[in-house]
Amino acid sequence: MLITRRHLVAGGVAAAGAAAAARADTLVPTSSQDLGPFYPIVRPPDHDADLTRVKGRSGVATGQPINVLGRIVDRHGNPIRNAQVDIWQCNAAGRYAHPGDTGNPAALDPNFQGFARLASDRDGRFKFRSVKPKEYDTPIGRRTPHIHYSIDGHSERLVTQMYFPGEPLNDIDFLLKNANPKQSVIAEVAERLSGDPQALAYRWTVVLGLG
Numbered sequence: 001m002l003i004t005r006r007h008l009v010a011g012g013v014a015a016a017g018a019a020a021a022a023r024a025d026t027l028v029p030t031s032s033q034d035l036g037p038f039y040p041i042v043r044p045p046d047h048d049a050d051l052t053r054v055k056g057r058s059g060v061a062t063g064q065p066i067n068v069l070g071r072i073v074d075r076h077g078n079p080i081r082n083a084q085v086d087i088w089q090c091n092a093a094g095r096y097a098h099p100g101d102t103g104n105p106a107a108l109d110p111n112f113q114g115f116a117r118l119a120s121d122r123d124g125r126f127k128f129r130s131v132k133p134k135e136y137d138t139p140i141g142r143r144t145p146h147i148h149y150s151i152d153g154h155s156e157r158l159v160t161q162m163y164f165p166g167e168p169l170n171d172i173d174f175l176l177k178n179a180n181p182k183q184s185v186i187a188e189v190a191e192r193l194s195g196d197p198q199a200l201a202y203r204w205t206v207v208l209g210l211g
């Protein structure tokens, strides 16, 4: 067959497409992490996407506000819609609203929600507003700031933790060091939202290997 320029271009496009598909097939699943001891025993009635306010109270949670912009995809990069996303975290003083967090001298914050149950949208996205969690001590080591997640996809539940970039304790945290790959559980700094300029913003993509 006579190989024309058109054939070469078409072949190149096909090869590029195949290469892109191969790359998309190799998205690395987000690492799992320990559930930890502080998943709420009783989920609070207020579990919306604004953790800085508690329904029925006029106060605002203490701490540095943050927005987390998340996205859940499968290993091909396809969005996972309507995944259930549970998040829980300590407050800006390092304390969990959990009866098991006993040895911690830090104060509870009555205006901090501490837990949310969200759903990803049709693009696999979810978003919440919170305060930056503080590092805290445990009997086996100091924890770097993190937010806990339990994500129910369509075929998989992922229990993991999301970390913040550039934290000094990230290099020594005894759970983060087990993440594989470590980078999969560290969020990226994002541009602050125009309507919420005082809040730091972070972007995190979760890859559910089985969807």
Ligand SMILES: [Fe+2]
Binding pocket: 036, 038, 090, 143, 146, 148
């Ligand atoms: Fe924790």
